[in-house]
Amino acid sequence: xxxxxxxxxxxxxxxxxxxxxxxxxxxxxxxxxxxxxxxxxxxxxxxxxxxxxxxxxxxxxxxxxxxxxxxxxxxxxxxxxxxxxxxxxxxxxxxxxxxxxxxxxxxxxxxxxxxxxxxxxxxxxxxxxxxxxxxxxxxxxxxxxxxxxxxxxxxxxxxxxxxxxxxxxxxxxxxxxxxxxxxxxxxxxxxxxxx
Amino acid sequence: xxxxxxxxxxxxxxxxxxxxxxxxxxxxxxxxxxxxxxxxxxxxxxxxxxxxxxxxxxxxxxxxxxxxxxxxxxxxxxxxxxxxxxxxxxxxxxxxxxxxxxxxxxxxxxxxxxxxxxxxxxxxxxxxxxxxxxxxxxxxxxx
Amino acid sequence: xxxxxxxxxxxxxxxxxxxxxxxxxxxxxxxxxxxxxxxxxxxxxxxxxxxxxxxxxxxxxxxxxxxxxxxxxxxxxxxxxxxxxxxxxxxxxxxxxxxxxxxxxxxxxxxxxxxxxxxxxxxxxxxxxxxxxxxxxxxxxxxxxxxxxxxxxxxxxxxxxxxxxxxxxxxxxxxxxxxxxxxxxxxxxxxxxxxxxxxxxxxxxxxxxxxxxxxxxxxxxxxxxxxxxxxxxxxxxxxxxxxxxxxxxxxxxxxxxxxxxxxxxxxxxxxxxxxxxxxxxxxxxxxxxxxxxxxxxxxxxxxxxxxxxxxxxxxxxxxxxxxxxxxxxxxxxxxxxxxxxxxxxxxxxxxxxxxxxxxxxxxxxxxxxxxxxxxxxxxxxxxxxxxxxxxxxxxxxxxxxxxxxxxxxxxxxxxxxxxxxxxxxxxxxxxxxxxxxxxxxxxxxxxxxxxxxxxxxxxxxxxxxxx
Numbered sequence: 001x002x003x004x005x006x007x008x009x010x011x012x013x014x015x016x017x018x019x020x021x022x023x024x025x026x027x028x029x030x031x032x033x034x035x036x037x038x039x040x041x042x043x044x045x046x047x048x049x050x051x052x053x054x055x056x057x058x059x060x061x062x063x064x065x066x067x068x069x070x071x072x073x074x075x076x077x078x079x080x081x082x083x084x085x086x087x088x089x090x091x092x093x094x095x096x097x098x099x100x101x102x103x104x105x106x107x108x109x110x111x112x113x114x115x116x117x118x119x120x121x122x123x124x125x126x127x128x129x130x131x132x133x134x135x136x137x138x139x140x141x142x143x144x145x146x147x148x149x150x151x152x153x154x155x156x157x158x159x160x161x162x163x164x165x166x167x168x169x170x171x172x173x174x175x176x177x178x179x180x181x182x183x184x185x186x187x188x189x190x191x192x193x194x195x
Numbered sequence: 196x197x198x199x200x201x202x203x204x205x206x207x208x209x210x211x212x213x214x215x216x217x218x219x220x221x222x223x224x225x226x227x228x229x230x231x232x233x234x235x236x237x238x239x240x241x242x243x244x245x246x247x248x249x250x251x252x253x254x255x256x257x258x259x260x261x262x263x264x265x266x267x268x269x270x271x272x273x274x275x276x277x278x279x280x281x282x283x284x285x286x287x288x289x290x291x292x293x294x295x296x297x298x299x300x301x302x303x304x305x306x307x308x309x310x311x312x313x314x315x316x317x318x319x320x321x322x323x324x325x326x327x328x329x330x331x332x333x334x335x336x337x338x
Numbered sequence: 339x340x341x342x343x344x345x346x347x348x349x350x351x352x353x354x355x356x357x358x359x360x361x362x363x364x365x366x367x368x369x370x371x372x373x374x375x376x377x378x379x380x381x382x383x384x385x386x387x388x389x390x391x392x393x394x395x396x397x398x399x400x401x402x403x404x405x406x407x408x409x410x411x412x413x414x415x416x417x418x419x420x421x422x423x424x425x426x427x428x429x430x431x432x433x434x435x436x437x438x439x440x441x442x443x444x445x446x447x448x449x450x451x452x453x454x455x456x457x458x459x460x461x462x463x464x465x466x467x468x469x470x471x472x473x474x475x476x477x478x479x480x481x482x483x484x485x486x487x488x489x490x491x492x493x494x495x496x497x498x499x500x501x502x503x504x505x506x507x508x509x510x511x512x513x514x515x516x517x518x519x520x521x522x523x524x525x526x527x528x529x530x531x532x533x534x535x536x537x538x539x540x541x542x543x544x545x546x547x548x549x550x551x552x553x554x555x556x557x558x559x560x561x562x563x564x565x566x567x568x569x570x571x572x573x574x575x576x577x578x579x580x581x582x583x584x585x586x587x588x589x590x591x592x593x594x595x596x597x598x599x600x601x602x603x604x605x606x607x608x609x610x611x612x613x614x615x616x617x618x619x620x621x622x623x624x625x626x627x628x629x630x631x632x633x634x635x636x637x638x639x640x641x642x643x644x645x646x647x648x649x650x651x652x653x654x655x656x657x658x659x660x661x662x663x664x665x666x667x668x669x670x671x672x673x674x675x676x677x678x679x680x681x682x683x684x685x686x687x688x689x690x691x692x693x694x695x696x697x698x699x700x701x702x703x704x705x706x707x708x709x710x711x712x713x714x715x716x717x718x719x720x721x722x723x724x725x726x727x728x729x730x731x732x733x734x735x736x737x738x739x740x741x742x743x744x745x746x747x748x749x750x751x752x753x754x755x756x757x758x759x760x761x762x763x764x765x766x767x768x769x770x771x772x773x774x775x776x777x778x779x780x781x782x783x784x785x786x787x788x789x790x791x792x793x794x795x796x797x798x799x800x801x802x803x804x805x
Binding site: 200201202205206208209212213215216217219220223224226227230231234235236237240244245248249251252253254255256257258259261262263264265266267268269270271272295296297298299300301302303305306307323324327328329330332333334335336337338 | 388389461465466526528566570580584597746756
């Protein structure tokens with residue numbers, strides 16, 4: 001809306017960020033929820049197969065990635081805190097850190113994919129790999145998308161596009177990133193650990 | 196209530212979401228293309244089969260029948276007709292023997308007056324389709 | 339009517355209604371052939387009648403979309419149409435090409451038509467909904483490009499609104515995706531895979547953008563609700579449409595030789611496809627409830643609300659019924675699909691066109707805002723007749739489909755296709771009766787253009803009291 005009516009001061013506004021992103025996040029979480037439910041349903045049908053192939057996954061790599069995403073979420077929190085104090089430079093720096101960790105996630109995940117590709121694994125190999133590849137790749141693309149969003153927010157922050165009073169964009173981008181993180185926190189135990 | 200719900204954000208989600216899912220769709224299409232040779236019976240794609248497909252299309256068979264479940268629902272499924280009839284000869288015999296004026300009161304297939312070459316080709320085409328890996332569809336031989 | 343060039347929409351709307359009548363007449367022939375097998379055989383066999391029925395539908399919906407665009411784009415862009423003469427020329431080209439194609443279907447055997455139009459040079463004929471001779475397809479591309487150019491230039495030179503932007507995106511997508519109709523490989527699996535890029539990505543993708551923007555336009559005009567609010571909704575709805583609908587294409591990739599992971603991807607995403615339709619229903623009712631004025635054209639508002647509800651029922655609910663792959667395994671290619679197809683096309687695309695025609699036609703015929711009371715009453719009668727009968731057509735076909743699935747695919751001793759068809763003939767008779775009621779409704783609709791034409795315009799509700 002162009003007529004930026006001075007909306008009540010940002011802190012204390014709930015939920016933070018643009019309401020549109022929350023509608024989007026709900027839709028995204030719904031997609032993931034259905035996907036996870038489908039996974040659980042398929043696994044119940046053939047537990048032995050799922051257990052067998054779960055062993056071929058690299059849990060250390062996934063743990064590194066979990067830590068990377070959790071840390072990046074913390075960085076995003078710091079970025080939001082920084083802009084609330086009015087420090088756009090710090091905000092941009094924290095965001096850059098989060099994006100860096102996102103990149104680390106992508107690299108580690110790509111190495112995992114390379115390993116699977118070498119072993120000749122693909123979507124049609126079996127139901128477990130179908131779910132593993134679909135879910136993680138779908139999430140992989142979300143990380144990429146989140147990085148693009150955080151990148152756009154960081155650039156705008158550096159150019160002084162946000163202030164202590166008006167920084168909805170930072171919150172919006174941050175909220176999306178936390179969603180991506182949250183999905184991984186479910187995906188990791190579900191696909192890599194739980195048996 | 197102090198909430199923001201900006202048009203700019205709604206727009207960004209529209210564009211971002213569309214590009215995102217378009218890319219995902221292209222990735223899946225890429226993987227499908229890679230996986231098809233093992234399923235689509237392309238080894239059987241001879242010039243005769245290609246001609247058979249042309250005959251199939253030229254006579255608008257899809258206007259009454261389904262092929263792998265797609266088409267019109269007026270006449271039987273033909274994706275598995277080769278298996279149902281058991282031979283090319285049986286298929287050819289059926290197509291050839293349709294009465295010009297139809298069967299009184301019943302749904303009738305037109306008499307297309309196909310040449311022997313066309314008949315053989317369309318039967319060969321239906322044989323090729325019946326050997327595509329369609330994930331165990333249809334549920335039974337009746338189609 | 340604020341701009342003179344909006345008048346080019348009128349012939350488009352008239353042609354659309356004329357072809358609609360033709361479509362329904364052939365629909366009745368088809369319905370009768372289902373129970374009276376040799377009706378009109380061998381002169382008009384089922385495949386020919388069906389081709390005419392579906393092709394007329396597509397052509398008249400396209401006429402309607404183009405008319406809608408020519409009407410709303412000048413008003414939104416706040417300027418005259420870039421080239422009204424081009425719009426007139428394209429109207430006649432499209433009408434003549436369409437009429438010749440339909441006559442071709444009816445006058446000569448299809449194989450002869452393929453030979454006459456040299457289909458062998460670039461074979462594209464003989465695939466469901468894309469039966470048009472290749473030359474007609476090329477004509478459609480030319481008309482679409484000229485139309486897009488005309489509308490695009492108007493938008494570019496004038497005020498840019500979300501409504502026109504979304505409409506343009508939808509129309510451009512329609513034109514681009516149609517190009518896949520020229521790709522017809524010998525490999526049946528590939529043929530089917532990309533055939534859906536035209537069919538599915540049209541009706542569950544870009545057409546919904548067109549639908550959304552026309553609905554938004556009519557709601558802005560009839561409710562007086564702030565444009566900002568409506569445009570925000572529009573963005574969110576079409577975002578959800580494409581987010582679910584693009585991967586939702588996968589629900590057509592279960593049994594055509596494509597990899598089996600599509601059963602998961604297709605089921606998951608298409609299960610969410612009702613969401614945008616549900617949002618559209620909520621949106622339409624919300625806007626009408628928050629209206630700032632009572633518009634005198636009550637019929638148009640009724641059509642708009644009807645579109646939102648019936649699109650949700652037909653596309654959303656009836657689509658969901660058979661979209662999950664374990665269900666679809668049994669229902670694929672049965673009367674269930676036909677049931678869904680009828681209500682979805684009527685609810686979404688027929689009704690949005692009738693909404694726009696209902697809104698625009700009074701102005702195009704020289705009224706200030708609405709038809710006379712009598713004309714509107716008749717139009718609303720036609721709304722109920724057609725809508726209720728399509729609901730019954732859908733229910734009867736669903737009944738036929740359930741029985742068909744049971745007898746032919748699910749029971750212990752599956753029976754042959756034709757045996758089963760005879761057992762469910764009662765449902766086809768009932769469907770045909772509902773079809774006759776639909777035709778009566780359509781007749782009433784056409785009559786509403788002539789009844790009360792000389793009477794004064796209807797006043798908005800409450801206008802007399804406040805005056």
